[in-house]
Amino acid sequence: MAISLSHVRFNYPDHPDRPVLNIPSWIISPGEQVFVHGPSGGGKSTLLNLISGMLPASNGHISILGQRLDQMTSRQRDQFRAGHIGYVFQQFNLIPYLDAIDNICLANHFSRGEKKPSLHDEIKTILSTLNILSDDWHTPTGRLSIGQQQRIAIARALINRPQVLIADEPTSSLDQKNRDSFMTLLMSTATNHNMTLLFVSHDLSLSRYFSRVEPLSDINQIEFMS
Amino acid sequence: MLIKLALKSLMNRKGSVLLSLLAMTVSIFVLLGVEHIRHQAKESFSKTVSGVDLIVGARTGSLNLLLYSVFRIGAPTNNISWKTFKEIASGSNIKWAIPISLGDSHKGYRVLGTTEDYFRFFSYGKQHRLRFTQGSAFSQLFDVVLGSEVARQLGYRLGDELVLSHGLASTSFSLHDDRPFKVVGILAPTGTPVDQTLHVSLQGIEAIHIDWRQGVKIPNSTITREQLEKMRLEPKAITAFMLGLKSRMVTFRVQREINNYRQEPLLAILPGVALSELWQTMAILEKILLLVSALVFVAALLGLSAMLLASIRERSREIQLLRVIGAPPGMVFVLIEMEALLITIVSIISGAGILLLCLATTQDYLMSHFGLYIGKNIFSASSLYLAAAIVAASILAAAIPSAQAFRKSIQIES
Numbered sequence: 001m002a003i004s005l006s007h008v009r010f011n012y013p014d015h016p017d018r019p020v021l022n023i024p025s026w027i028i029s030p031g032e033q034v035f036v037h038g039p040s041g042g043g044k045s046t047l048l049n050l051i052s053g054m055l056p057a058s059n060g061h062i063s064i065l066g067q068r069l070d071q072m073t074s075r076q077r078d079q080f081r082a083g084h085i086g087y088v089f090q091q092f093n094l095i096p097y098l099d100a101i102d103n104i105c106l107a108n109h110f111s112r113g114e115k116k117p118s119l120h121d122e123i124k125t126i127l128s129t130l131n132i133l134s135d136d137w138h139t140p141t142g143r144l145s146i147g148q149q150q151r152i153a154i155a156r157a158l159i160n161r162p163q164v165l166i167a168d169e170p171t172s173s174l175d176q177k178n179r180d181s182f183m184t185l186l187m188s189t190a191t192n193h194n195m196t197l198l199f200v201s202h203d204l205s206l207s208r209y210f211s212r213v214e215p216l217s218d219i220n221q222i223e224f225m226s
Numbered sequence: 227m228l229i230k231l232a233l234k235s236l237m238n239r240k241g242s243v244l245l246s247l248l249a250m251t252v253s254i255f256v257l258l259g260v261e262h263i264r265h266q267a268k269e270s271f272s273k274t275v276s277g278v279d280l281i282v283g284a285r286t287g288s289l290n291l292l293l294y295s296v297f298r299i300g301a302p303t304n305n306i307s308w309k310t311f312k313e314i315a316s317g318s319n320i321k322w323a324i325p326i327s328l329g330d331s332h333k334g335y336r337v338l339g340t341t342e343d344y345f346r347f348f349s350y351g352k353q354h355r356l357r358f359t360q361g362s363a364f365s366q367l368f369d370v371v372l373g374s375e376v377a378r379q380l381g382y383r384l385g386d387e388l389v390l391s392h393g394l395a396s397t398s399f400s401l402h403d404d405r406p407f408k409v410v411g412i413l414a415p416t417g418t419p420v421d422q423t424l425h426v427s428l429q430g431i432e433a434i435h436i437d438w439r440q441g442v443k444i445p446n447s448t449i450t451r452e453q454l455e456k457m458r459l460e461p462k463a464i465t466a467f468m469l470g471l472k473s474r475m476v477t478f479r480v481q482r483e484i485n486n487y488r489q490e491p492l493l494a495i496l497p498g499v500a501l502s503e504l505w506q507t508m509a510i511l512e513k514i515l516l517l518v519s520a521l522v523f524v525a526a527l528l529g530l531s532a533m534l535l536a537s538i539r540e541r542s543r544e545i546q547l548l549r550v551i552g553a554p555p556g557m558v559f560v561l562i563e564m565e566a567l568l569i570t571i572v573s574i575i576s577g578a579g580i581l582l583l584c585l586a587t588t589q590d591y592l593m594s595h596f597g598l599y600i601g602k603n604i605f606s607a608s609s610l611y612l613a614a615a616i617v618a619a620s621i622l623a624a625a626i627p628s629a630q631a632f633r634k635s636i637q638i639e640s
Contacts, residue, residue: 054549075554082552089550092543095231097238102230109227110552140238156551 001063002164002196003028003051008060010046020046022222023060030163033190033197035207038216044200047220048168051198052085053077065163082111086157086195088186090169093153096142100127100152103141104159111160126155130185147178154189165190167199171206183209228557232564239537246526246533247569247576253526254577254616256519261612262581262604264512270599271505274418275497277349279477282306282314282484283466285491289507292500295326295466298336298419302328305463310490315467319480322347322470327431327461330390330402335376337390337424339431339464345371347470350418360384361411364427367459371411375421379590382409390424390434402434417599429459469494523616527623530569534562534627538634545635558635559628566624567617574613578604 003026010021020043028034038044049055050062053069056077062069065084069077081087094103104123127137130151141149150170157165167186171179187209190197199210207213236243275281275296283291284304293299315323324347327339338344345363349355361384364371372382382388386409392400407426415421436459471477477496484494538545545558585602592600 052550078549078552078554081550087550089547092547095235095544095547097234098231102234106227106231107551110557 001027002030002032002065003198004061004063005051006061008050008057008062010050010055010058019222021050021220023047023219024221026219028196028198030196031194032212033187033210034199035210035213036198036200036216036219037202037204037207037213038200040202042216043220043222044216045168047216048166048198048200051164052087052166053081079111082107083160084162084164086160086162086165088150088153088157088165088167088170090172091146091149093156094141094149097140099138099140100132100144100155101137103152104156107156108159123155123159126158127152130155130189146173147182150174150178150182151185154186158189158193161193162195164196164198167197169201169203170199171201171203179206228561228564229568232561232568235541235561236565236568242533242537243569246530247573249526249529250569250573251576251580253519253523254573255580257523257616258577258604258609258612259581259584260515260519261609262585262606263600264516265606265608266600267508267512268505270417271501273351274501275348275350277347277353277470278468278497279471279474280469280481280484280494281466281497281500282469282492282494285493288493288495288500289504291466291493291495292497292504294328295468296419296497298328298338298423302465305465306467306492307463307490308461310487310492311464311467314484314487315469317480317483319471319473319476320469321472324348324468325428325461325464326466326468327428327463328465330392330431330434332376332388332390332424333380335373335380335422335424337426337431339426339428339461341428344425348420348468350416350420354416356416356420357414358411359414361409364410364425364430366408366410367427367430367433368405368407369410369427369430370407371413371425372409373413373421373423373425374415375590376424377409377412382412384409384412388424390426405434417601421599428461428464432459432461433457523619527620530566530620531623531626534566534624535630538562538627538631541631542634545631549635553635555632555635559632562628562631563621563624566620566627570617570620574616 005023005026007025008021008023009019011017011019036044036047046055050057051064051069053064053072054077056074057070060070064080067080069080072080087093094100095106098106101120101123104126105119108119124134124137128134132148132151132155136144136148141152144152150173153170170186171182174182183206186197186199189195199206281291281295283295283302284306286303290300290303294302311323311325314320315325322343324340324344328336330337330339342363342365345356345358358371359374361371370388376382380388387406388409389401389403389406392402407430413420436457469480471480481494481496484492548558548561549555581604582602585600585604589600589602
């Protein structure tokens with residue numbers, strides 16, 4: 001299984017009596033492309049933070065690619081995330097004062113993977129396949145348009161050849177035209193690299209790109225206590 | 227990679243970083259400078275004279291005597307008669323005696339009238355004797371031996387002629403221009419006031435004043451050079467003299483005898499004691515200076531820390547992003563420390579650079595006006611320790627913003 005959660009509960013330490021997530025069981029197979037939608041404040045970000053290992057679960061099992069996140073130390077989770085999970089946010093995916101190449105280098109730096117001598121060539125290949133003009137490779141990313149930045153964000157997420165790609169509202173700051181081209185690019189990239197894609201958004205119109213669509217409320221079976 | 231990230235991040239905040247850098251540079255410059263001058267001054271002081279057991283002058287304060295006889299600073303209060311000098315110098319415990327006569331100058335450099343014994347017995351530093359780079363000691367009436375700085379600054383060579391002026395001002399109107407002196411020797415650099423001095427024989431001093439009255443030249447002097455050389459010139463008075471004793475054991479006895487000398491009020495001092503006394507009067511000043519410069523540095527460091535802390539607030543997204551791509555919280559801590567360290571190291575380099583520049587430009591001035599020889603080599607063990615302490619202090623000060631960044635990186639916004 002690519003992602004598998006069972007009996008996962010989560011609450012923030014300052015509010016022990018108010019659980020945010022309660023997931024009895026949820027499984028995503030390798031290569032699946034899943035669209036999860038729900039209103040803001042429904043625990044979407046928390047779910048993604050648990051899966052990426054940014055947050056430790058309070059209870060339950062979380063296993064990603066067959067590895068138990070809940071049994072790892074925080075340092076191990078950091079390394080695992082760097083090596084196996086790509087992440088694309090709504091915005092601020094890149095360090096604005098670094099150029100595209102340095103941003104991608106940095107992502108590679110934190111993964112414990114092989115430090116390949118051909119890193120720069122590989123980055124250039126990825127950037128070219130994602131249709132990013134070579135003129136923009138050495139510009140600080142803060143000076144590029146949002147559309148370009150989101151493309152570079154995909155490239156950044158791809159450099160460590162992750163098996164799982166998490167996208168958290170990546171299209172929300174894009175206009176219609178840019179959104180369509182971004183989605184096409186993302187879907188084809190995920191398919192080409194045979195990556196498991198977990199895509200979270202409140203925008204239901206994007207669900208047409210996905211084979212599996214689930215509302216968060218189906219996954220998160222939280223009973224609200226008064 | 228982390229250094230590159232820190233560097234680019236600093237470049238991205240040029241304005242505030244540059245100001246912090248300037249503040250740090252200035253404070254480190256002051257700190258290094260004070261430390262360096264403190265050491266050099268102390269060293270320079272203690273090495274100006276050695277091997278001299280007693281310095282004798284007219285009765286005055288011991289510091290005053292030391293200052294005018296050794297450092298050529300200030301004016302002597304009174305003279306000593308030649309007879310007295312002869313009598314004391316012939317004492318049974320005396321190994322050698324060097325008379326000193328001050329009062330004339332050449333272009334702001336003081337002229338010292340003495341005997342050839344000066345070149346044989348006077349020593350400085352760790353018992354270094356004076357050495358000639360060119361020529362030799364004076365033998366003729368109108369011969370002059372130059373200190374290395376005098377020769378260098380005024381561009382004199384062997385055989386050049388120069389004219390002494392009466393009094394100590396650098397632009398004197400009463401010149402001994404009827405009797406020029408010839409350069410016969412140039413001394414090797416010593417790093418002491420000797421470098422700033424012109425040495426002539428006592429007879430020479432006597433000869434140029436022979437037809438002067440009350441500091442004014444009598445016009446239409448008829449005495450020729452040849453006549454002067456034939457005359458038996460004996461000084462009536464000298465300014466001070468230095469004594470070398472046959473045995474160190476009798477130093478205090480000889481000192482007491484001189485201080486109790488009936489014919490004339492005299493004062494004998496031990497140069498080592500007087501030097502440390504002189505240094506003592508400066509010690510408190512020196513400590514205050516060091517304290518003030520350390521406080522300036524602390525202020526700059528706090529400024530740096532505040533600048534970084536403010537930047538953390540704007541960079542919470544950036545820190546978040548670093549965490550997502552796999553940077554552990556410790557790395558975020560190190561990143562902020564690295565930024566502080568980069569600023570500190572650049573500041574140390576530029577501070578030291580400015581200090582070197584300042585030393586190079588003020589060295590001559592300090593030497594000629596204060597008799598202080600401040601070396602240009604600031605890379606001593608103590609300044610390296612100081613630099614290490616600066617780095618350590620900045621790491622400590624940067625721990626505050628770094629810890630803030632660390633905390634930010636472990637709490638995830640939901």
